[in-house]
Amino acid sequence: MKTFLSLAILVMGISCSTPTTRTEDIIEIKKVFKMQEKAWSNHDLEGFMEGYLKSDSIAYFGSAGVTYGWARMLHHYKTSYPTKAETGTLTFVLKDIHEIAKDAYWVMGTYHLARLSGDAQGKFMVIFKRIDGKWKIVADSSC
Incomplete structure (x- = not known):
């Protein structure tokens, strides 16, 4: 029994440290977008921002220029x-997800806001980085 238990622990340790595949990475990145759609559509802007790295170094480039910092981005959204x-109802359409380095991807797509006051739509490109095992947006450009 001790041998079986030792072998099971060894196998679990190896499988837990195995690098993820590109397919697994993309699945996890898509989950971030789904979480953001849901949070935004529920007017949960803090929840939406959970997809971003909570740091002063994060950059957002939009119609008003470049905004640096997670807190400033949240303030802008609020x-x-x-x-x-x-806020309306947010829908993303992901057009391309491309690995640019180990633990980093760029994602290009479109967004659509369905609102009573008038719909809004545009294009975006974000950069994701795996940080502490979680995918976070570290740069965002939307127009």
């Missing part, structure tokens, strides 16, 4: 989308 009517 100011620009103060109510559920402004």
Whole structure:
């Protein structure tokens, strides 16, 4: 029994340290987008921001120029989308996901906001990095 238990622990240790595949990475990245769609559509802007690295180094490039920092991005969203009517329902369409380095991908796609006040849509490109085992957006450019 001790031999079986030792072997089981060894196998578990090896499988837990096995690098993920590109397919697994893409599945996990897509989960971040699904979580963001749900949070945004529920006017949970803090939840939406969980997809981003919580750091002053994060960069967002949009119509107002470059914004640095997680807290500043959240403030921008809260100011620009103060109510559920402004956030509406968010849908992403991912067009391409490409590995650019170990533990880093860029994602290009479109977004659509369905709102009573008028729909909005645009294009984006984000850079994801795996940090502490979790995929986080470290740069975002939307137009």
